Amino acid sequence: MTISEEQLKQLVLKILKRLEEEEKREKNRLYMVCTSAWDERYYEFLEEIHKTGEYRVCPVIPDEWQAEGREACFRNFSSCEGVRYASQGIPSDLEDAVTVFPVVTTEVAVKTALCIHDTFETIWLAACFRAGSRILFLQSGLTPFSGKEQPAYQEQILSYYRKLLEYGIEIGSCKSLSRSDSFKSVTEKEKTSNCETHGKRLITASNVEEHASDGVLLLKEGDIITDLAKDRARLLNIVLQ
Numbered sequence: 001m002t003i004s005e006e007q008l009k010q011l012v013l014k015i016l017k018r019l020e021e022e023e024k025r026e027k028n029r030l031y032m033v034c035t036s037a038w039d040e041r042y043y044e045f046l047e048e049i050h051k052t053g054e055y056r057v058c059p060v061i062p063d064e065w066q067a068e069g070r071e072a073c074f075r076n077f078s079s080c081e082g083v084r085y086a087s088q089g090i091p092s093d094l095e096d097a098v099t100v101f102p103v104v105t106t107e108v109a110v111k112t113a114l115c116i117h118d119t120f121e122t123i124w125l126a127a128c129f130r131a132g133s134r135i136l137f138l139q140s141g142l143t144p145f146s147g148k149e150q151p152a153y154q155e156q157i158l159s160y161y162r163k164l165l166e167y168g169i170e171i172g173s174c175k176s177l178s179r180s181d182s183f184k185s186v187t188e189k190e191k192t193s194n195c196e197t198h199g200k201r202l203i204t205a206s207n208v209e210e211h212a213s214d215g216v217l218l219l220k221e222g223d224i225i226t227d228l229a230k231d232r233a234r235l236l237n238i239v240l241q
Helices: 005-026 041-052 070-074 106-113 120-131 151-166 179-197 227-235
Strands: 028-033 055-061 097-101 134-138 170-172
Touching: 028 041, 041 055, 055 070, 097 120, 106 120, 106 151, 151 170, 151 227, 170 227
Parallel strands: 028 055, 028 097, 097 134, 134 170
Antiparallel strands: none
């Protein structure tokens, strides 16, 4: 039985389509929630996540961005699978998806910590909590202190961030989304155990609180502390000594 050139072409296209569908199924869905104000960090995040090739990204954007042509810009990234507008509401697959906020306003952080859900962003987060889905706030997207605030104000804001961590929201970098990084976290735990056996400690972001006491983490000679652990300590207002 001979196959014509057209039949062969159709067969190849069918195989390629099947492979593409299988690849998509293997990738996790990631919702990138954008706040009302445009920020170049949305593009920066997409560029970073595109390098991993591990996620199907769906930007969730304000309706008014349609007139600004933002949707077309997002579609230039091959990792983007369509765009979802805020008016479309909450999707049904949050349980199996990851939600990332590349930019986090102080208002969103505070309202979420206080369980006030009266904006689209906070309603989305409440839905994530109910679904038990993973949430990541990029640390680079947090609103920094100007340095002119009173210490009491800074401490209050930091207490809200600590509350978010208690809720299970992760505050970190884009690297924490990588599967290889997740494997590394498990490996780090094993190393921690081995280091402690030999009188040394490997302090990571996942165990920095365990080694702290009364807001102070005393470092011994030979201890190893990761950069992410230092960032988490600063966020939790833990002093390294």
